[in-house]
Amino acid sequence: MIDKVTFAELIKSFADTHDITQQKAEKLIRGLFNIVLDDLKKEGKASITNFGSFSLKRVAERTGINPQTKEEIIIPAHNKVSFKPYKALENSVNAEYSDLESKLLGEAQTTEKPKAEIEVPEEKLEEKVPEVNEAGKEEDPFEAVINPELKEEDEEESKELENKIISEEEEIEIVSSEDSIKKEKSSNSAVSWVLMVLLFMIAGTGIWYFFFRDAGNVNSNKKIVFNTPSEVVKPAEQKTEKAQQEIEPAVQTEVKVRIKEVEPLKEPTTSTYTIDRNDWFWVTAEKVYGRSALWPLIFEANFTVDTNPDVINIGKILVVPSIEGSAMNLAKSDYAKLAKATLYASEAYNKAGNTARAAEYLRFAKKYERQSKN
Amino acid sequence: MNKTETIKALSEQLDLTQTQTEEFYNALVSQLTRYLSKEGGFSIPDFGSFSSEVRDEYRSYNPHYKQMMLLPKKKVVRFSQSTSLKGQFNEAKL
Numbered sequence: 001m002i003d004k005v006t007f008a009e010l011i012k013s014f015a016d017t018h019d020i021t022q023q024k025a026e027k028l029i030r031g032l033f034n035i036v037l038d039d040l041k042k043e044g045k046a047s048i049t050n051f052g053s054f055s056l057k058r059v060a061e062r063t064g065i066n067p068q069t070k071e072e073i074i075i076p077a078h079n080k081v082s083f084k085p086y087k088a089l090e091n092s093v094n095a096e097y098s099d100l101e102s103k104l105l106g107e108a109q110t111t112e113k114p115k116a117e118i119e120v121p122e123e124k125l126e127e128k129v130p131e132v133n134e135a136g137k138e139e140d141p142f143e144a145v146i147n148p149e150l151k152e153e154d155e156e157e158s159k160e161l162e163n164k165i166i167s168e169e170e171e172i173e174i175v176s177s178e179d180s181i182k183k184e185k186s187s188n189s190a191v192s193w194v195l196m197v198l199l200f201m202i203a204g205t206g207i208w209y210f211f212f213r214d215a216g217n218v219n220s221n222k223k224i225v226f227n228t229p230s231e232v233v234k235p236a237e238q239k240t241e242k243a244q245q246e247i248e249p250a251v252q253t254e255v256k257v258r259i260k261e262v263e264p265l266k267e268p269t270t271s272t273y274t275i276d277r278n279d280w281f282w283v284t285a286e287k288v289y290g291r292s293a294l295w296p297l298i299f300e301a302n303f304t305v306d307t308n309p310d311v312i313n314i315g316k317i318l319v320v321p322s323i324e325g326s327a328m329n330l331a332k333s334d335y336a337k338l339a340k341a342t343l344y345a346s347e348a349y350n351k352a353g354n355t356a357r358a359a360e361y362l363r364f365a366k367k368y369e370r371q372s373k374n
Numbered sequence: 375m376n377k378t379e380t381i382k383a384l385s386e387q388l389d390l391t392q393t394q395t396e397e398f399y400n401a402l403v404s405q406l407t408r409y410l411s412k413e414g415g416f417s418i419p420d421f422g423s424f425s426s427e428v429r430d431e432y433r434s435y436n437p438h439y440k441q442m443m444l445l446p447k448k449k450v451v452r453f454s455q456s457t458s459l460k461g462q463f464n465e466a467k468l
Binding site: 003004005006007010013014017018020024027028029030031032033035036037039040041046048049050051052056078079080081082083085088089090092093094095096097100101102103104105280282283286287 | 375376377380383384387388390395398399400401402403405406407409410411413414415416417418419421422423424425426428433435436439440441442443444445446447448449450451453455459460462463464
């Protein structure tokens with residue numbers, strides 16, 4: 001390692017390369033840092049242009065170990081001057097390694113990172129669904145909830161459409177035919193916009209409903225939701241009310257059939273999940289529940305205390321326990337379960353030799369226990 | 375204080391014009407930067423020491439991609455405050 005430059009060397013080299021005496025160079029450097037010091041005392045922060053900024057920070061009390069006597073000592077809370085280099089300095093210092101970039105571990109995802117990420121859980125769900133549901137319809141759980149609402153909305157929308165088209169026809173008598181067509185088109189596009197917005201809202205409620213099922217599920221459903229508006233809007237563009245009415249019932253019956261097929265799916269209480277690469281427990285929990293903090297539930301249901309929670313068993317099929325509330329709003333019984341599971345995870349960490357993690361999860365467990373009682 | 379104010383204050387202390395002081399100021403900052411990037415760093419008495427060190431690559435969980443990521447090697451600046459500087463901001467001493 002290269003040694004640091006001492007203050008004397010700094011002054012000498014600066015005075016030699018510039019037209020300035022050593023005394024003045026020293027005065028300049030000391031003066032500059034004295035200004036920084038004064039600013040720190042007055043405002044708690046200071047900066048040197050093109051170099052970096054200084055700020056005063058409060059360090060909380062913590063325990064440490066005296067390296068000589070190995071005794072545990074309490075380091076009291078104190079103030080500390082911290083330095084943050086500006087981008088120019090940071091880049092200049094890091095010039096050597098500037099070509100390096102951070103990369104994703106595991107799957108080869110260089111270009112379509114976010115896409116590939118989302119699609120992975122989606123595929124898994126579709127594989128998973130047929131196990132539970134004999135009807136084998138892929139994107140169903142979501143539709144079951146949405147379609148009853150959707151149906152009503154569609155009917156309302158179509159009525160609105162019809163009304164508008166009728167009013168437009170009345171105008172034709174007054175305005176020339178070309179103009180009326182333009183107006184119709186514009187009104188249709190306006191209505192289709194309203195439709196889109198409404199459908200988004202429905203999709204939103206649906207997502208909220210099925211949030212705990214699987215995050216990936218949402219994507220496959222969005223596609224289907226968009227198909228329906230296009231069916232409704234197209235007939236409107238054809239400007240024939242009859243055609244519209246013909247298609248309308250067709251959509252409705254289709255919807256009814258789907259609902260019938262789907263209903264048995266609402267029953268299952270537990271589902272399964274196959275571990276893939278990079279599926280640490282918290283990643284799995286994030287995919288399954290939408291909240292990574294719930295991973296101890298999965299861990300407790302599938303592994304013994306002797307397992308190290310930081311090791312992945314690729315290909316193992318996991319049982320995913322159900323939760324009563326939603327991931328973000330857990331029921332009291334869920335908290336009780338979670339507290340037990342977290343305690344279990346803490347024990348597992350202890351056995352794996354990771355005592356720091358074990359202590360951390362012990363704290364979490366206590367927190368969940370308190371929440372289960374409130 | 376911003377750069378203009380700093381230079382004004384320094385020029386008064388050094389008996390130099392503000393233009394001269396600004397030249398020296400810029401030269402000083404670029405020299406300090408060079409010390410950090412080419413040498414190990416430098417120290418200022420009664421203030422602290424600046425050093426640069428290579429931080430090894432490390433793994434971290436990226437919540438956006440929901441995946442572990444490998445963050446590359448990087449050379450970073452470290453600042454270590456001197457005891458006297460620490461004392462000035464902490465009245466009660468051990």
